Amino acid sequence: MWRRADPDRRALLAAALAAPALARAAEVDPRQYIEPGGEVDVSGLARGDWLIAVVDDQPVFVRRRTPAEVAAARATPMAALRDPARDEDRAPGKGEWLTVSGRCTHAGCTVMGGLGPYHGWMCLCHGSIYDTSGRVRSGPAPRNLAVVPHRGPAGRRLTLAAA
Numbered sequence: 001m002w003r004r005a006d007p008d009r010r011a012l013l014a015a016a017l018a019a020p021a022l023a024r025a026a027e028v029d030p031r032q033y034i035e036p037g038g039e040v041d042v043s044g045l046a047r048g049d050w051l052i053a054v055v056d057d058q059p060v061f062v063r064r065r066t067p068a069e070v071a072a073a074r075a076t077p078m079a080a081l082r083d084p085a086r087d088e089d090r091a092p093g094k095g096e097w098l099t100v101s102g103r104c105t106h107a108g109c110t111v112m113g114g115l116g117p118y119h120g121w122m123c124l125c126h127g128s129i130y131d132t133s134g135r136v137r138s139g140p141a142p143r144n145l146a147v148v149p150h151r152g153p154a155g156r157r158l159t160l161a162a163a
C-alpha cells in the first residue's frame with residue numbers, strides 16, 4: 001500500500017510518470033480476457049508493442065519485440081543476471097514474440113511494461129527492474145518474470161497456456 005511518508009515509493013512513482021518519454025514500446029489494446037489455452041488477437045501489435053492478456057485472473061504480457069530488443073537481450077552476458085537464463089530459451093526461434101507473467105517475483109505486484117533503464121518492465125511496489133527478456137536486473141525480485149508458453153502466432157491469433 002502507498003503511504004505518504006515513503007520517499008522511495010514517491011520517487012518510483014515520479015520516475016514512472018516521467019518514463020513515457022523514455023519508453024520505446026507501447027501497450028495496445030491493453031486487456032484481453034481469455035480462458036487457459038485460449039487465443040489472443042495479436043493483429044494490432046506492431047514490433048515494439050505489447051498487450052496484456054488476463055488468463056485465470058493472471059496478467060500475461062504478450063510482447064512483440066523489435067530486432068534491437070532481441071539483439072540486446074541475447075547479447076547480455078549470463079554473469080550480469082541474478083537469475084541466469086538465455087533469451088533464446090525464453091523466446092525461442094527468432095525471439096520476436098515473448099510471453100511472460102505480469103506478476104513481479106518479489107511479492108506479486110503487477111509490473112508495468114516499457115519502463116526502467118532496459119525498457120522491459122518495472123515494478124512500482126518496490127522498484128524491481130526487468131529487461132526486455134523479462135529477466136530481473138535490479139531490485140528485490142529474486143527471479144525472472146515467468147515465461148508463459150505460447151504457440152503461434154498463426155494469422156491474427158496466438159495461443160497462451162495458463163499462467
Ligand code: FES
Nearest residue numbers: 104106107123126
Ligand atoms: Fe515487485 Fe516488490 S512486488 S518489487
